[in-house]
Amino acid sequence: MKRIRVIPILLLAQSGMVKTERFAKPRYLGDPINAVKIFNEKRADELVLLDIEATAKGRIEFDWISDIVSEAFMPIGYGGGISSVEQAAELFKRGVEKIVVNTAAVENPNLISEIAARYGNQAVVASIDVKKNFWKKNRVYTRNGRKEAVADPVTLARACRDAGAGEIILTSIDREGTFGGYDTALLETVASAVDVPVVANGGAGSVDDFKRAVTDGKCSAVAASSMFVFAKKGEGMLISYPSESELQEQFWLRL
Amino acid sequence: MITIIDYGLGNLGSIKNMLVRSGIKCAVSGDPDVIRSATRLILPGVGHFKFAMDTLHERGLVTLIQQRVREAGVPLLGICLGGQLIGRHSEEGDVAGLDLVPMDVVAFDRARLTQGEKVPHMGWTVTPHADIPLFASVQQPARYYYVHSFHFRCDDAHDEIAWAEHGYRFASGVRHGNVIGVQFHPEKSHVYGQQLLRNFAAMDFSA
Secondary structure: OOOOEEEEEEEEEOOEEEEEEOOEEEEEEEOHHHHHHHHHHOOOOOEEEEEOOHHHHOOOOHHHHHHHHOOOOOOEEEEOOOOOHHHHHHHHHOOOOEEEEOHHHHHOOHHHHHHHHHHOHHHEEEEEEEEEOOOOOEEEEEOOOOEEOOOOHHHHHHHHHHHOOOEEEEEEOOOOOOOOOOOHHHHHHHHOOOOOOEEEEOOOOOHHHHHHHHHOOOOOEEEEOHHHHEOOOOOOEOOOOOOHHHHHHHOHHHO | OEEEEOOOOOOHHHHHHHHHHOOOOEEEEOOHHHHHOOOEEEEOOOOOHHHHHHHHHHOOHHHHHHHHHHOOOOOEEEEOHHHHHOOOEEOOOOEEOOOOOOEEEEEOOHHHOOOOOOOOEEEEEEOOEOOOHHHOOOOOOOEEEEEEOEEEEEOOHHHEEEEEEEOEEEEEEEEEOOEEEEOOOHHHOHHHHHHHHHHHHHOOOOO
16 A cells, blocks of 8 residues: 655745635634644644745745744645745754745746755755636746746646756645645646656545545645645634545545 | 754754654754764754765764764664765765665665656655664554655665665664664654654663
């Protein structure tokens, strides 16, 4: 049985944790430290923290990240507002394992190479946000989904991989927060184009969706956000993470 | 006191966090005097083998570590790249290591990986281990978090203390006298890693 990583992604904004739908309507959910403590107790595989205000505000909340990370005894990725190797170095020092770049992957691709050269490919994750444009073509968006980049996801994924990214988180903006399942066609297009692990994100509503991200989407790991912070779509907040036996029976053993 | 050797590479923050959480006193330092007075050493490391060895040489730490471990018998735990550095040689950069354990560090043999298995080997892997104090009271099945493209290859199978499978089975833990190396990240492996670090702090190496 192969264990596929299941990764909660926590969105940070408004000095707390939020959850969006299609990258809009951020709903305030409280203190991320409580959520991290719960994911830690439930022995989550890995966590990714994304500060969705950092690029716009031009700052990284290092001390806050330290506080959150000190509660997490699992690998932690952080993304948001990283534009220099010095900032990456500071994050590593504070206990972050993986630097997640999104806007910089498009606007400053050298950053990926510089971090990878010093800390290794495994330490750099390219996060690629994709939305279908007016002509139903998959286009990459940066700046928290606000800016359409002159790139299609496959070209950017290859460029990030060549620059040294050890992993790619691929998010469908159209599915994000909808519980409607991943865009497996999109996942498959990118995952079969690169030889580094692609992490599915955007739209997961059930463990069954995880399975499809691997069997149909060819992804190496799965990420989700709403599913881990809400009881159900449209319902109240409930931090959850599937148990080991649930993942075995409903996911890993069915691959 | 346990000293985590700071030579500019590696996830020192994470290791310190885990030790502090476990009530284990530790210092993080690159100062030769502090390292010299340590009763137990942890050698972390993430990144390129040659870059790490060059840095250890530049900072005058190679001879110091070898001397403390070999002559003073100070127990040392190498983690991830730190676990590789205790070997004789690595294919990554084709350079000599600290030579504290009779093993080499070799690249994953991609020809033996099955479809869908990628390098680096990244993720949680169930890790069977020898019945030794380092793994005492670790919950079963023990699983650990791995991220690596190279792995240990011991001269003597008796030095192997843990194993993982990625394409094929390889040694992911070694012990040679007072030197232990693990390929995985105990500091990022929940209760499984916490117990291992507690054991390392409390183990009797004189036996």
